[in-house]
Amino acid sequence: MTQAKKVSLVLEDGTRFEGKSFGYDHSIAGEVVFYTAMTGYPESLTDPSYTGQILVSTYPMIGNYGVPHDLLDEGIHAHYESHKVHISGLIISDYSSEYSHWNAQKSLGDWLKESRVPGLYGIDTRALTKILRVKGSMLGKIEFEDEPVDFYDPNKENLVAIASIQKKEVYGKGQHKVVLIDCGVKNNIIRCLLDRDATVIRVPWDYDFSNEEYDGVFISNGPGDPARCEKTVANIKKVMDLEKPIMGICLGNQLLARAAGAETYKLKFGHRSHNQPVLLAGTDRCFITSQNHGYVVDPNTLSSDWEALFTNVNDSTNEGIRHKSKPFFSTQFHPEASSGPVDTEYLFDEFIQNIVDFKQKA
Numbered sequence: 001m002t003q004a005k006k007v008s009l010v011l012e013d014g015t016r017f018e019g020k021s022f023g024y025d026h027s028i029a030g031e032v033v034f035y036t037a038m039t040g041y042p043e044s045l046t047d048p049s050y051t052g053q054i055l056v057s058t059y060p061m062i063g064n065y066g067v068p069h070d071l072l073d074e075g076i077h078a079h080y081e082s083h084k085v086h087i088s089g090l091i092i093s094d095y096s097s098e099y100s101h102w103n104a105q106k107s108l109g110d111w112l113k114e115s116r117v118p119g120l121y122g123i124d125t126r127a128l129t130k131i132l133r134v135k136g137s138m139l140g141k142i143e144f145e146d147e148p149v150d151f152y153d154p155n156k157e158n159l160v161a162i163a164s165i166q167k168k169e170v171y172g173k174g175q176h177k178v179v180l181i182d183c184g185v186k187n188n189i190i191r192c193l194l195d196r197d198a199t200v201i202r203v204p205w206d207y208d209f210s211n212e213e214y215d216g217v218f219i220s221n222g223p224g225d226p227a228r229c230e231k232t233v234a235n236i237k238k239v240m241d242l243e244k245p246i247m248g249i250c251l252g253n254q255l256l257a258r259a260a261g262a263e264t265y266k267l268k269f270g271h272r273s274h275n276q277p278v279l280l281a282g283t284d285r286c287f288i289t290s291q292n293h294g295y296v297v298d299p300n301t302l303s304s305d306w307e308a309l310f311t312n313v314n315d316s317t318n319e320g321i322r323h324k325s326k327p328f329f330s331t332q333f334h335p336e337a338s339s340g341p342v343d344t345e346y347l348f349d350e351f352i353q354n355i356v357d358f359k360q361k362a
């Protein structure tokens with residue numbers, strides 16, 4: 001038997017954890033972030049919002065239900081949130097190479113290998129997470145002993161240009177025509193729109209859609225710093241002038257806010273989990289939501305035409321905004337879940353209702 005190569009996770013503050021490789025043997029660098037969801041690794045790994053990030057799972061055993069079949073359903077991957085693994089690397093405590101699930105096709109390790117993404121197990125991810133919670137998300141690298149690599153900050157790049165599609169694509173034949181600005185969209189957003197009688201016109205992040213025929217605009221989730229998406233913000237401003245319905249999710253929330261003149265900032269260690277409580281403004285209703293973000297809207301910078309729609313009950317950060325008189329709203333959390341709780345999926349119904357109302361008025 002060949003000796004496994006020595007491999008470490010190195011943080012920018014010098015902390016070093018030794019692990020064992022179960023993915024692709026290749027050194028990489030990125031931003032180290034942790035997530036606390038207990039399930040949903042196929043969805044998380046294929047979520048384009050994780051581009052450039054090394055993901056740390058606090059749940060101790062990962063891999064036991066394998067990886068699902070790579071099936072296409074009307075042009076969309078049925079069990080993945082995009083066509084490929086987007087994380088830069090995966091850090092877990094205990095890897096289960098044996099797996100069992102009715103829909104499993106292969107092991108997580110084999111999937112990482114064929115995706116050329118490194119994965120380490122045998123790391124005390126809870127100790128690591130405590131460091132990230134105290135010091136904040138940090139740059140880090142997965143380094144094999146014979147392949148040194150430099151630290152790299154993905155947030156200095158416009159990652160949306162990497163995660164977005166290159167050419168317009170249309171899905172479905174529904175009666176509501178929705179332009180979907182793809183900043184790195186998760187498939188379940190497309191599924192949720194198609195389930196509600198929409199035709200989805202998916203366009204690249206910087207596409208000028210003024211000449212498209214559409215009833216409403218959806219701004220997707222996506223990776224990186226929202227301040228790098230000025231072109232998308234400029235296009236959103238044009239839609240706001242037309243007063244057509246707009247809904248945004250996660251990065252989409254941040255971009256809508258920036259188009260409205262508000263500011264965004266980076267959280268210390270972000271929210272990445274399935275159990276984030278958010279309070280709906282003006283009510284006592286609390287929803288448990290799925291989240292994956294490092295940046296957030298500063299609600300104090302919203303103009304008087306706008307208001308906070310949801311607020312996080314754990315840390316009081318903004319979780320969504322809405323215009324006071326026009327049909328524009330967005331959420332920092334993920335109503336499409338996938339994975340995670342589906343309690344807020346009704347927000348897609350509200351977006352479609354805004355479109356119905358808008359068409360009636362026109």
Ligand SMILES: NC(=O)CC[C@H](N)C(=O)O
Nearest residue numbers: 221222224250251294295
């Ligand atoms: N899931 C997302 O859209 C993430 C948005 C943004 N990249 C952030 O980290 O805050």
